[in-house]
Amino acid sequence: MFKEMHDLFQWAWLIPALPFLSFLLIAFVTKRSKGLSSTVSILAILTALGLAIAIGLGIIQSGAELVEHPVIVSANWLNIWGLKIDIGTVVDPLSGMMLFVVALVASMVQIYSLGYMQGDKGWSRYYAYQSLFAFSMLGMVLATNLLQLFIFWELVGLCSYLLIGFWYFKVSAREAAKKAFITTRVGDFGLLLGILFLYNKFETLDFTALSAALSTNLQNVAVVGTVGYVTVMAFLIFMGPMGKSGQFPLHVWLPDAMEGPTPVSALIHAATMVVAGVYLVAKMYFLFEASPVALQFVAGIGAFTAIFAASIAIAQDDIKRILAYSTLSQLGYMVFALGVGAYSASLFHLMTHAFFKALMFLGAGSVIHALHEKQNIWDMGGLWRKMPITGTTFFIGVLAISGVPPFAGFWSKDEILAGAFQNGHPIIYAVGLFTAFLTAFYMSRLFFVAFMGPEKPQNHPHESPLSMTIPLVILACFSAIGGLAALPEHNFSFFIHFGEFEPEAMNWGLAGISVVAGLLGIGFAYYIYVKEAIKAESIAARFPIVYRILNNKYYIDEVYLWLIHHIMDGLGKVLYFIDIYIVDGIINGIALLTRGSAKVLRRTGTGQLQTYAMVFFFAVVVIFMVFAFGEGQLSSLNPLAMLGGVK
Amino acid sequence: MADFNIAAVLTPEVALAAMALILLAIGLLIPPSARKGMMPLTAFSLIGVLSYTLYDFFYNPKTSFLNGLYWHDQFAVYFKILFLAAALLVVLSSGGYIQKIPKYRGEFYSLILTATLGMMLMAGAGEFIAMYIGLELMTISFYILVAYLSDNPRSSEAGIKYLVLGATSSAILLYGISLIYGLTGSTQFSEVASGIGATFSPASFLATVFILAGLGFKISLVPFHFWAPDIYEGAPTPVTAFLAIASKAAAFAALIRVYLLTMNSQAFSATGQTLLVVLASLTMILGNLMAIPQTNIKRLLAYSSVAQAGYLMVGIIAESAAGVRGVLFYAMIYVFANMGAFAVATHVSEKQGSDEIRDFAGLARRSPLAAVVMTASLLSLAGIPPLAGFVGKFYLFSAVMGKGYTAIAYIGFVMSMVSVYYYLLVVKVMFLGEGEDLPDVPVHGATKFTMLFSFIITIAIGLYPTPLAQMAIAAAQSLVP
């Protein structure tokens, strides 16, 4: 069984290669023909999806054997003195799951875009970027080593940059793209350092080899140093995820990234790219596990981000921004899940979140499309009636994220909370639980305000075309039933786990608590926004400072901007001043001195012939004096002539 | 002792003297309209002598006559080649310029030849009085040549300045010679060396200083350089060229012989060597610095030639065959580099009647050849590869560094890069300036030949210095084995 599958797995490289081919085709051949471009791109990603599904099925069939022995195909990429890097593909359940999720969401988004991007001038460019993104993301998922992962990691960053700034003529989009790139770059700085230190220590970047090296050397203090060394490396590696997955304090770019086209937000900034950080931590989990401090840190950052972002989401009015903060919050969930040791739960949540968050973003896109680029939820209302498919699927998404059984989010979120509780992190559990409540609250708020309530007369919404609704329906199905993967005997955590596999039974008690928290949130929102029993405005009015802080996202953007504009740019200006007037000034000063002294010396040529004669004779006398009286004394000065160092 | 073959030793000198007299006579006899032919005549006779001298260099043995009064060695012949080549190029480039002088009387070429003769005597002299006679023959010819534009007050002012200062310096030189004679009873270099031995007295110091000052004046060593810019500026441009190139080289020929045979550091004084290092450094520094603010091309070249004297002194300080080779090599390429520059200056001065640098504006457009030759020549003077000057400087400074003097090498290299600054100012004017109101100045005939020849030699030696280097080493070894 495994043998036949092995042959299939060797072809995994085709999955990223197809979109790449499509990118090249669009860029160099079909860019003038809109229809061809999108066809090529969608065909490529659908084929990739097919392959991904085939591989996924193959993985399920291979069963435990594959879990123990991932299929790795690799070739040399760089080979110089002291640095040898391979590039290849790894097929294991984790990468198989990611392949499926990425390919699925990417194909849905690309199909959806057929409707959403209708009439946009940059159509071909859009699909070229989409293909490039699909290539990069799929390539990252298949990476066999850290450097390969980093390369694709940066490439998805590039695609994110290009797609956020897709409407480059919008100043906001341009700035958001820049911000996204630079903020993640800060994280990448740490990641790069981590990679360097790791290679430096273990002479390899291969995940399996690293894992083996670390486990054999962990006891050997002489090689690894103290645990502190591992901790430092783990911290550095974690900086990458902090940037990419928008963990506090590098989360600021993600809400702004919503300036891109909504399908892009769905694909990149909700379902796939932003979870790359989680994926990386999962891949490097052996490193984090070796350092309890680092794990603690990961959990802390994750939990804080979860509640922090959720609290901001409550006070936002922009539909995409609410979703963006929700994404941040959910990413925090995944991260702290990893931190508390709920490895499979985190990745499970990664998958389910991809389904329902992509669904909600696409739904939001459908709404925005229908309302001609209106994004403020207070400008919407009563949309369910006009847009039944969008409304229904969106509602499924809300239920899923709120953790209402049997929707997908319930299963994954519950596992995370259970993991936190059972692994002895009560505070984090509490935070997670409260976040679950907040999540349900603000998502319901969004839903109630935008889809229920009175219609706004100025709006003339209509249901979106089939190209947009079909992906919604498909994703809604996955959001509804995706969580059931937790149920069978060979369930999700059988395939994707860290260390020894220990099947765990559902803890229905804990599950009940989290369901209650979710329902509470929904009810609360219903009470405020549908029943209007308590006026939202009055709450805001009662806590004006809190509201303002939340509405302004804790002013973190402002702080950063101040730092950038005053500290960084100011330093730049100061250094420039120094450069011009001191470093260069010295040079110019020497030049000026030379020219000035030349001008002065020039005056010695007075044109008076008798002066010349006198100077001449005077010089003769002086030289004679030196000669006559300096002999002996002066020759001791002779070495002076030899000064200069070389000799 | 008295047996010597005059044909083997003195042919060039005799031929030159005869030619000078013939030209003088012709100039007096033929009508002014026919005097145009005197330039080619002079040039051809110089070519003839030069060819013989070249033969002389490679095939005639080292001899001397009158007890070493006059030497015929490769060192001397090398310098003769140099003087003759310089004279030839000056004559070739001066045709048009001299024709335009209203009171042109034909003795110009005769004087050039007598000056050349004087230089040759200096190069060959093995004795102080003979050297002095050569020096005065050269200098007196130059007095007249400098003041040749008798209607031009600047020219005559330069003449009188040169005369007074030159005579003062030669009086000082002579005083030194007389002291040497008093100390040793001889004026021959070899006997003087043995006579002075290793004994020092104030008189011997005084004599040395006086002789150094006298010759230093001719090579415009700082602080004896003050005359140079004034005289260079006032003199007719071809004369300036000859003065800058040949008279300086002649003084170096004499100085090398005198210094290496009689006053070098073993025989004389380590202090003296330190002093020379200081003077050479000062010469390089001040010469280059004062050239910076100049606006007159001749004055600029004058200061630059002061600086060049400093570089050449470096080779003497090395006191070795390598050093002398450097001086010889550098002096020869200096002829061509300077000659290129002066040929252009002469040409512009002839066509536009001006020596101001600003009048070179747009020369790259008006006469591309002249601009290119000027650029190459100036850069060769600065020692920028692949031009000959670089190799020359390399020889000089590697010789002196081989002796352990590094500071002077720093000064020399840095100052030659500083010199690029003012050379480039000229280049800038030629290439950037528009010069809309200035006439086109196409180059023709002998002038064009001079420019092209200097240019090609400058580049050729820079790219493939071996032939000249081997001549120079042969000449140096004939003096310092």
Add this chain to the structure above:
Amino acid sequence: MSSALPSGGSFLLPFILGAPLLAMFVIVFMPKDETKMIKIIAAMGTFVAMALSLFAFFAYDRSLGGMQFTLTIPWVPDLGVNLAFGVDGLSLPMLLLTNLIGFSSIYASWNMENRAKEFFVLLLILITGVMGTFIARDLFIFFLFYEIVVIPIYIMVIIWGSTKRVSKEYAGMKLTIYLLIGSAFLLVGMVALYLAAAKQGNPTFMFDQLAARQNLYSAPFQKAAFGLMLFGFGSLISMFPFHSWSPDGYAGAPTAVSMIHAGVLKKIGGYGLIRLGVYVLPLGAKYWAPVIAALAIANVLYAAFIALAQKDLKYVIGYSSVSHMGYVLIAIAALNPTSINGAVAMMFAHGVMSALIFSMIGFIYEKTHTRNIPDLGGLAHQMPRLAIGFIIGGMASLGLPSTVNFISEFTIFMGSIRVLPVQAILGIAGIIFTAVYTLRIIANVMFGPRRPEWDQLKDIRGPELVPLIVLGLVIFAAGIFPNILFGLVNSGVTSSGLQKVLETVSQAKMGGLF
């Protein structure tokens, strides 16, 4: 003279050298109104050189290593100068780089009409000179070629340059004199080295001979001589604080000169430091390494910060190139084969990148007549192809993976973090600031609202696309398949004896963070 031609020897390199030279001579004798023909001939000359050097690049036997395609002709026997050509893994990439950029620079100047004849004559001299430095195996010849290039640059800057913050005359003069003063010290060092090597007779300038006679150089001598070379080559590679000529010079220079200067000429400094400094004077290199490392950090961070404060496009890239050269310097200071690999690759990578971006800036300036960033904006509307070129250049500049720059930087970091962890970390921090200023100029120049005043501008097309295609292709080809480049460089580092030198040097512990 006994300079008979050697029986063996490859004439490939002289041909490469001769192609642009021949084109130059043809142009000299052409009427100056035939600008079209002049450009075509110049392009042909450089194309032949590029094709031949590509051939050399792939024909070079990497497993054999060492100097190949050698040709040695005794030139000045009494000095020991040989006209010796040859390339190895260190110089061949530089040779290829020169020709890639040279070829592109002809096309980047395709719209040059003002005094075109002189321009292309000087440009071809410049290209030949730079090429000569890289293929010389003899120090004397190396130096000869190096200084050949200085004067054409000056003339080109003052005639075809542009005056912005500083006048072009000032910029040109500063560039020239600065580099020449640097080379004066270099020359002193070179003469001293030559004399030291000739202590026991047989004077020579051959790099390998000089390196083989290391036992003749005492440690103090090595320190002093390396110090001189550091100053000379350091000012060429714009090492802090000797960098101030660089931004002014690039800003004043015409496009082609900026391309060649930033692209390859600067690299002569790094190349010289490796070939002559590290290879011949390893003890000196070790002595000075901490200083180089410290200055390199200043380069990286200081220049990156200053680039943030610039308003003129060329100044941004000028300071950015100062900043990037810091990486090369760190690599040299780290003194191990990995980092030297990275240094050479980085020089190649930065050369291609900066040439591309300078050519794009050249087109922008040519079309809009401004380089002031606030005056520009939204050019992607009117000139999408130019925007693509600019973005590719920018992405390469900030070291995006899949560009050759990334892998070069990575190699440098990998090599240097072992020995100089603190400096390396500071240097790596530079990638953040590089990203900031690069993305800022991309955003402010290419993106943003459409500006009607640029509506009449035409996108780059036809010959103008050549720099983008050639250089862009190289950036990605070498970035995606790094072994193409690194295989060669590595063979150069490991086979030249350099590796051995470096290993001896790095025996002594330099201390570390962990």
Add this chain to the structure above:
Amino acid sequence: MNLGNLSVGLSTYLLVGAMLFCLGLYGVFAKRNIIAILMSLELMLNAVNINFVAFNRFLWNQKIDIHYILTGNVAALFVIVVAAAEIAVGLALVITIYRNRQSTNVDEFNWLKW
């Protein structure tokens, strides 16, 4: 003072020579008239002549076989000839410059400077 004890020896001649030389130098430095300067130059050259002749007479008055070695005297003769030539050219130049400038004052010969 007993004049009879005053022997006229080498040092006397040298002293006279030195004094003449210095007088000449002083003239060159201080005189304003160009003719006077030319005369001062003559003084300097004559000082040298005195030196040469005195040295020959007192120190190096050798005789080989029947020939006296007269180097100093010969040198003096040469110097006299050269000085004559120099002064001839000098006077001619003075005439030229007087025609051009209507002056013989060296202070006014300063058009060429800096």
